[in-house]
Amino acid sequence: MSTSARPGWFRAFWRWHFYAAFLVVPVLLVLATTGLIYLFRFQLEPLMHADLLRVDQPADVDITQPYAVQQAAVxxxxxxxxxxxxxxxxxxxxSTRFSVVRADGSGHDVYVDPWRADVLGSLDPDTTxxxxxxxxxxxxxxxxxGDRLIELAACWAIVMALTGYFLFFKGRAARRRSRAPGARLRSRHAAVGSVVGLGLLLLLVSGLPWxxxxxxxxxxLATDRGGSLWSTDPGAISDPTSTLDESLPHSHAREVPWGMGKSEVPGGRGSASGESAGDGSRANVDTAVAVADREGLRHPVTVALxxxxDGVxxxxxxxFDAPSxxxxxxxxxxGGxxxxxxxxxxxxVLAKxxxxxxxxxxxRSLGLWSFWGAALMCVAVITSCVSGLTMWWRRRPAGSVGAPRGRMPVRSSPVLLGGLVVLGVLLPFFGLSLALVLALDLLVVRRVPWLSERLNAA
Structure with missing residues (x-):
């Protein structure tokens, strides 16, 4: 690349970084703030609902009530x-938590004192x-x-992070020499962004599966064509319309591991052999927990009834701390x-x-390291978003949005064109929106003087 071409590239990447931010920053602020709250939910919720989530063990009691007894109380x-x-x-x-579905179809969590089998109360998990x-x-x-908007913003956030790194490395010398107003804030934004970028890319890519x-x-792709054990298990009677994530209320779908979220729930063998509720032994939730314990499952377990x-x-x-x-x-x-x-x-492999x-x-994968890393990343993303908005607000000229001038040299750079095509194929929402933006820029913005002037498209 020639020296004379570099300013054009820099301004072109700056322009795309700038416009991506208009879509991405509001969504990232929401995601980072709510993600921070979600990270600390195990600390916050017991404080806010101590009367339901916390219990005191009686001095004269050493054994908790069976889960079946607690279920009967509910x-x-x-x-x-x-x-x-x-x-x-x-x-x-x-306390023990029982998820229930009420007659109107709403889901609630009911909390039970495991020592006394007393119902403590209930919460709508969606309103906490x-x-x-x-x-x-x-x-x-x-x-x-809303889901589509988040997915679209996530795609463009990847672009914003990649263009941000280009600006960071190409603009280092200019930032060191600059004495213009706002130079210090720009340097801080670049420094935070250089750290946030990789973590943000990791969060975005790992969040796309949701x-x-x-x-x-x-x-x-990850669970079809033999990816689910139920398609080959001769002892399971699967109902094609019943999947594991449907066994729990919508609010609790996150408790089901992603890799088995679409696995069909098998039917019980007893039902296939003609047994009914009155024939032979009938297992209950305590039986299920005991069997799971014998099979080596880690506690505390969640049991979908x-x-x-013919259910199971x-x-x-x-x-939680070990996806493997x-x-x-x-x-x-x-029969249990x-x-x-x-x-x-x-x-x-893909599901793993x-x-x-x-x-x-x-x-949650690497203990406190990943917990505090994720928390600091949320704070850094919020900081980066706020500093970026502040920089724009300070430098925007009257009568214009303050967009940098420049065009992406797509025609003269096969590598850049190939990268955009690959991103567009891997991230269809990005590909479709990019085509729309380019068409609007070429056919509308640059041909309407009023828009061209205000968007610095000339």
């Missing part, structure tokens, strides 16, 4: 609700602080349109036998990679 308290899942307490001072943060983080509480379009395609007579107890082992130990055991509701199991070792990436995204 069913007596809420006779019109259906218990769909149970999560064990994580410690002696924690962390629940609201999750809903905003997932789709801006706007359904499909998106409605890209994530759905990735999960289908059978939905029908799906016991999900605790793998994700495993679910399906227990027959009649293991119908089948599915875990990380059964995942195809994504599961580990999600663990890093949530700050």
């Amino acid at each position: 069913e007596r308290e809420l006779p019109d609700s259906t218990v769909v899942a149970m999560t064990e307490p994580g410690g002696p001072d924690e 602080l962390s629940g609201t943060a999750v809903r905003l983080h997932a789709d801006l509480m706007s359904g499909v349109w 998106t409605g379009f890209w994530g759905a395609q990735a999960q289908q 059978p939905e029908a007579d 107890f799906s016991v999900i082992g605790y793998a 130990q994700e495993r679910t055991v399906h227990v027959d509701r009649f 036998d293991v119908v089948s199991s599915y875990g990380f070792s059964d995942y195809p 990679v994504v599961s580990q990436g999600i663990g890093l995204h949530e700050g």
Whole structure:
């Protein structure tokens, strides 16, 4: 590249970095803030709902009540609700959580004192602080349109990070010499961005599997064509319309490991042999927990209860801090036998990679290192967004948005063109939106003097 060409490249990348920020920064601020709240949910929620989440062990009691007894207490308290899942307490001072679906279809969490089997109360998980943060983080509480906007912003955030690195390395000398107003803020923005960039790219790529379009395609690729054990398990009677993530209320879908989220839930062997509720032994939630313990699942487990007579107890082992130990055991509701199991070792390669990436995204794969790393990354992203907005606000001229002038030298650079094509294929939302932006820039912005002047497109 000749020396004379460098300023054109620099301004072109600066222009795309600038315009990407208009879409990306508002979304990143929401994602980083809600992500920070979600990271600290285990510290915040017990403080806000101590009467439900915390219990005191009686001085004269050393044994907790069976889970079946606790479940019966919930069913007596809420006779019109259906218990769909149970999560064990994580410690002696924690309550047992039962997920229920009420007659109107809404999901609630009911908390039970495991020592006395007393119902403490209930919460709508969607209305808690962390629940609201999750809903905003997932789709801006706007359904499909919010999910699509986040996916689009994530694609352009990758572009913003890549162009930011180009600007960082090419503009080092200019930043050192500059004495212009705002130079110090610009240097700080560049320094923070140079650290944030790689972490942001990791968070964006690891978060894409949750998106409605890209994530759905990735999960289908990762779990189809034999990726699910149920397609080859001769002891399972699978209902093609019943999947593991549908065994829990929508609010609890995140408790299901990503790699098995679309795996079909097998039916019980007892139902296939003609047994019914009145024939032979009938297992309960305690049986399921005991069987899972014998199978080596880590505690505290979550148990999805059978939905029908031929259903099974799906016991999900605790793998919060170790995605490689994700495993679910399906227990027959009649004889208590293991119908089948599915875990990380059964995942195809893509599902293993994504599961580990999600663990890093949530700050839980590497203990406190990843937790505090994710927390600091959220703070750094917020700082970078605010400093970028401040720089723009200070330098914007009257009557213009203050966009840098310059065009991407796509025609003269096959490497750049190839990179854009690859990104467009891997990230369809980016490819489609890029084509739209280029068309608008060429056919509208540069041909309408008023727009061209204000957007510095000349």
